[in-house]
Amino acid sequence: MPDHNGPFFEDIDLGDEIGPIELVATDDNVANFCALWGNPMPNRFTSQEIAEKSGLPGPIVPGVMSMAIMSQALTDWAGPEALKDLDLVFRQPVPHNKPLLVSATITDTREEDGENLIECDVLMMGEAGERYVGGTAIIALPSNSE
């Protein structure tokens, strides 16, 4: 595994933490994401008026974008092909232009079908402790003996 710069399975212990990684989804970030996604604008993700008509206080970050942000936090840590599963619950609307804290905590490790798997809780929170999005992820890591 000469080109692997991330952690090895043997380095991981239950309770280890990834992050928190702090980022902001700006209005421009969301608009660019919607353009790439092919979601016609304006929409409730980009327009104050449309968001309010949907009962939201303002435009929100699309769920699929939150998922992408959380996926990237994990693949930046473990490697681009490491993420095997991501199961999220969207608990509160994610706002634009406010700090978002993405973190993960290792809750289990196991070897399965020849793969070294770690299971972790993954969370996107706000500065005041809002639990916007939470769930679990399964990540495959290489062994340092490979």
Next chain:
Amino acid sequence: MYIDLHSHSVSSDDSRATVEQYVKWVQVLRDKRGCTIDGFVLTEHRKFDFDKDYSQLAAEYNVLIMKASELDTRCGHVLVYGVNEGLAKDIDLGDVKMDARELIKAARHHGAIAVPAHPGRFGIGLVEYMEQGETFPGLDIVERINGGSRAGENERADTLCRDHSYLGTGGSDAHLASHLGTCMTSFPTDIKNERQLVDALLAGDFTPVWLKDIQQNN
């Protein structure tokens, strides 16, 4: 004893933690972080899992696992400890519009106890309803610290307890394994089952605690 009085397993629709993951996390807290946690209560949303038996898992990991419910009412969520067949027959546990006062009364009638969850929660907590003039006769205990609260919400629960002389419990409101135990309730007495938990709550001798605070004291 330190018991987390508020947690959700995958039996609740919005949780991603299995009971097995919770007991493993208890070992992480004990062995790697030096914390004391004796058990937890599964307070599943709008139901009670009569058919689930965690005694083998509890014995294997030396963790007390108890079952309860978190029910929806017109005045916010209410934790109910000591749920039994009689209560489930009298109250539709899945009724999201039930009257909290009737639930409080029915719980006591059947030997259970109702404790409003996260009463300081903005928009949906008990505080909001009390500010509108609602009263809750027979209520003595509320959840004073909740691990899922946003800034200011536990403080509102503190004020509620002070103003009404309510006793307060603590629970993590965990929906993920690694959130278990962040808040707990400390009991001076030994508790082995749901019946004894209700007795201990009725006795009124308990304190809500943050895990980080008891970690520092250990």
